[in-house]
Amino acid sequence: MRQGWPLAAVSFATLAAGAAQAAEHGLSGEKASFPPFDPAHFASNLFWLAVTFAVLYWLMSKIALPRIGEILEERAGTIGRDLDQAAAMQAKAEEMAQAYEKALAEARSNAQGIAQAARETGAKESDAKRHATEAELAAKLAQAEATIAKTKTAAMSNVRGLGSDVAVAIVTKLTGQAPTAAEATEAVDQALARG
Template identity: 70%
Template sequence: MTAALFVAGAAQAAPQPGAKAAFPPFDASTFAGQLFWLALTFGLLYWLMSTIALPRVGAILADRASTIARDLDNAAAMQAKAEETAQAYETALTEARKNAQSIAQAARDAGAKASDERRRVVEADLSARLEQAEAQIAATRTAAMTNVRDLGSDVAIAIVTKLTGQAPSATEANAAVDQALARG
């Protein structure tokens, strides 16, 4: 029956000599053929799209979505790793500061200890020199006092001789000088 419609439609679609032909899409005699080819073309395009084109597009979209998800996961992992590295860096930096402070304190303590030891050595050396100098001064003083006693006796004898004209004995002069030295 459909074939008869096509043949009839084709016979009627042929232009009559001298008649003005209608625009084919609006010609009612060609509607059946147009509907047939529309359904056939739509069905073929639907079948091609559903079996070939849309699965490929779907695969591309799925691949793209998985790539984006994988890249986001990688970025999150790298960010976590970067945060761990930054935390480790901060920890190491804090530890290094503590170590630097302890090293500096140890160096200060060692310097202070060495300085104290050097000061003790210098003080001991100066004390020894001071004692030696004091002993030398005491010895010089004793020698000088002995010389002063002898000199004092000689001067006392000379003065008494000059004043009285008589020279006292050395024992008397030494006793007078000893008495004067004891007082003063």
């Protein structure tokens, strides 16, 4: 409030001078004119204009404008800090985005590696099972072939003996004479060798 007292004093003095002049014109009986347009008051009005301008100029240059300058500098500093923080945050966000993309690429690569390893493991297990099954089937096939060969040999020996018996029976029935067992066996062996 101390800074505004010169302005208030100047304004009060101007009003007081104007009131005194109005009272003076009112007593003489003349019609009072508006003081700023009265040529008699031009000199005092110009004086007070110069004083008021000088006081206002001094107040503005010493008090108001430095404060406004400080405020503008503070705002510029705040804006600069905010812009620096925004740039730092943007750089950090870009780093985080790059790190995320890198982690995502690594995760994809790892997932592909795991899938490939699983496929290879599955293929190895499948091959092992297939080889085991093939070996088991080959063993069963060999056993079946051995059984078939044994059965065939047994059947052939039975066929030979049965063939001999049948040959003896047929020859006896046709000719009425029974051939010897050795002759019948030899004839069966010759027939088997041809067939």
